[in-house]
Amino acid sequence: MTSLSQDCDKEKLRSVSVDLNNDSSLLIDIPDALCERDKVKFTVHTKTTLNSFQKPDFSVSRQHEDFIWLHDTLVETEEYAGLIIPPAPPKPDFESPREKMHKLGEGEATMTKEEYTKMKQELEAEYLAVFKKTVQVHEIFLQRLSSHPNLSKDRNFQIFLEYDQDLSVRRKNAKEMFGGFFKNMVKSADEVLISGIKDVDEFFEQEKTFLLDYFSKIKDSTAKAEKMTRSHKNVADDYIHISATLNSIAADDNTALKQHLEKFAELLEKLRKVEGRVASDQELKLTELLRYYMRDIQAAKDLLYRRARALADYENSNKALDKARLKSKDVAQAEENQKQCLLKFDKLSESGKKELTSFKGRRVVAFRKNLIEMAELEIKHAKNSISLLQGCIELLKVN
């Protein structure tokens, strides 16, 4: 598992749909990725007609950390405070297949050779699936940026796409990590405080309650969906073992049963692939969808927080102004400050409203697309199983 190059086929169904506007001025994809130990190098390919780029077509190599850097800088940019910043792609997680691989190695002695081979294949397939998924979520992150009217023009984003050297993003050191953690704590505490304040704007008040509620629900659903697909995979894996054992029984059998057992084993082997597909498609269409929107909702909640923060700032500045007027001291400065805060708040509210509305539309579209695709895939797989089963039953009945 040293390096695994993967051609990302462009036709591949996107696990999560994003409302990409059909603007072809900036097209980004990740055609290839290379996995070296725990580092994944993505090849980011850009095609553009914008003249802010030097060339119309170019590729760069980026690591996961570069994506995180890009995300963080966007979040920290003041002028994007009113936008839902697309959630950063999750860190590539090859732990689970690796761990399974390790377990498989330990269990090698108790398995027949072909069983082992099949299990290994299955794991490799799983590894590949994780890999593909990773590539996909990174790609989607970039695509959402590129399809956003404001974010696509971000300087850092363009650098990320164009700079042909290693970005050499500095990894966060321990202090910064801790600082980040601390910041998060403060933020959450602040969020709790601020969330207690009733919003004057009904739209935002409603959005806030909705998102909070929805977030907890979707988080739960994501976890449950994940559990469900995982146990589905277990069932598929059981088919492998059963099929292999049936084969070895058939090998020792000299009666008419031999043939039947072999056919049965063969069928199970095929069914296992179908079941595996069912599980992985469910994961792709359902779990990933839920997961992505869970993160997206988090991003939307962050936007609400920023707005609420701005509102609080504005109120504070109002108080400060009152105080200043009372003392007739620094009135001009306070006025200026208050004006700034109001401006910022208004701007945030305006763009936030737009963003949230578009988010809602995007979510509905994505759910629709994925649910339809999942239902279709389920039907397809079930039909596939049926034809396999029928074929086998007929064969058995004839003999």
Added chain:
Amino acid sequence: MHFPSVFSSSTASPLPTLSDSAMDPPLPVSSSEPPKDIFSEPPADTFKDPLNKTSAEKAASGGLSKAQAAVPVKVAADEELDDLFSDSLGESGAAPVTDVLSAPQNDVIKKDIFEEPPKASTDLFGDDDDEDLFKEPLGAMTKKPQGSLFTEAKSEAKAARPEQSNSAAADLFTEEAFTVTPVVAAAKSSVNTSSKTNGLHSDEEDLFAEATVELSLDSPHNDRRKREAAKPSAPAPSLSASASTSKPQPKTLEELEEEEKEDTFDLNISVTNPEKVGKSTTSLSMFRSKQFTVRRRFSDFLGLYEKLSEKHAQNGYIVPPPPEKSILGMTKVKVGKEDPSSAEFVERRRAALERYLHRVVSHPSLLQDPDVREFLEKEELPRAVSTQALSGAGFLKMINKATDAVSKMTIKMNESDVWFEEKLQEVESEDQQLRKLHAMVESLVNHRKELSVNTAMFAKSVAMLGSSEDNTALSRALSQLAEVEDRIEQLHQDQASNDFFIFAELLADYIRLLGAVRACFDQRMKAWQRWQDAQNMLQKKRETEAKLLWANKPDKLQQAKDEIVEWEAKVSQYEREFERVSATVRKEVIRFEKEKSRDFKKQIIRYLESLLQSQQQLIKYWEAFLPEAKAIA
């Protein structure tokens, strides 16, 4: 004609009660213990030990039943003894004692017995009634129906008597068949009547509780055509009635009732396929003119196996083993009646017993066995001595197994026939493989159950998500998705039980059967060992003769010569036996393989069909969902 009416009423009430009782181990009275006995394990034990004697049966049915049994033995010994004795004469006397000693039930029984020695039935009834059947009707009910039943039964008995007296088994069968129809309808009541008549019935009663077997009238005598239709509560006791003496009847009735309560199983066996009906079912629809019904306890099945294996195993026959006792499962059944796992346990056992009987009757030689016929047809199964052996079973079996294992190790057979050597190896490796496969299928079952649980949780979660969703169409689609997932959960659950009942149980059966196959190889080896020992002995005798010749001791010479002749005869006899056993084993193994082949094929197809069905359902569900998803706007 009385019967039908009686039956109808009686059946309705008793059956449910029975089922309940079966379900509830803890009966109010001493009965609590007995029910356990009745159920698979404990009952078997109690039965076997004490029950074998007539008293034992009673004990099984309930403390009361025992008491009754005991009572008759002591008090009405004359009448009942005959019956009892028929099974185990000497035992009958001993039995009561053993029973008493064996279980706490005994105490109860004793009390009952002592108090009401002569007609324990009435008193007993009171007690018994408490347990199951009687609860509903209680004293009044019991008395009334019983009375009526009795009278009816008696009348029947009288009518039947001539016939019965004429022919034992055959008559019984015919009678059963006849009576069965009406009797069956009134299942429980009929049982009672039957039990009443025969002292033997007491034993039978226990049996009844567990399983009902229906025989077809047309060819009642033909084993092959036997059809056992298990009717939940309808045993056909006609035979018993015929045999019954006036006194024992009441007691027996009581006992029967008790037993019924305890026993949950009803067996429906048709010649080709035995079926068991769930305990609670009252449907008489199973009844056809050619059917007959008897009720059997789990221990009866074990008893049947003991009898058969005693007779046939040594000849190299593969005697199908019955399902194992499961103390855990049984306890569950007894303790928690609402527990779904206990229902599953009962169903599992029911199905296993059905397959077991089916295997027995599909074996040409075993089918001819009178015990099998008796088991299927006879209303009340006499407590077999062999059953008793079961009670002590666990321990004795262990000892036997241990000695067998030791002797197996010590016997070094130089196999002359390659076929046997290869087959044995095949069987052994297959045994291992099957065990492995079985473990895997079990894990499939577990994983599928897990999947079902997780799907249910997801369905719930999605339903919640749907309720939070503010887009109406999406919200609707999500709740539809939740419904689909809910159905899929059921599908997974059903498939898991199919995995288990069709696939895993087949493997479990064959693992047991392979054990029986190995046992028949062992029998062959034992026969060989006997032959070898005889040869060695002969050799020794010859040597002694030579020594005597040399020492010139003519007086002893003649004796030595006689011995040689004797041993020569033995050697040739053992050799013939060995040859015979070898031939049988070979035939049996070939037959077994054929059966196995057929069985596996049949089950595999059934299994695949079950998978097919799930997939078809799956398509239906998703196709119904698709327009909902498309309707999201």
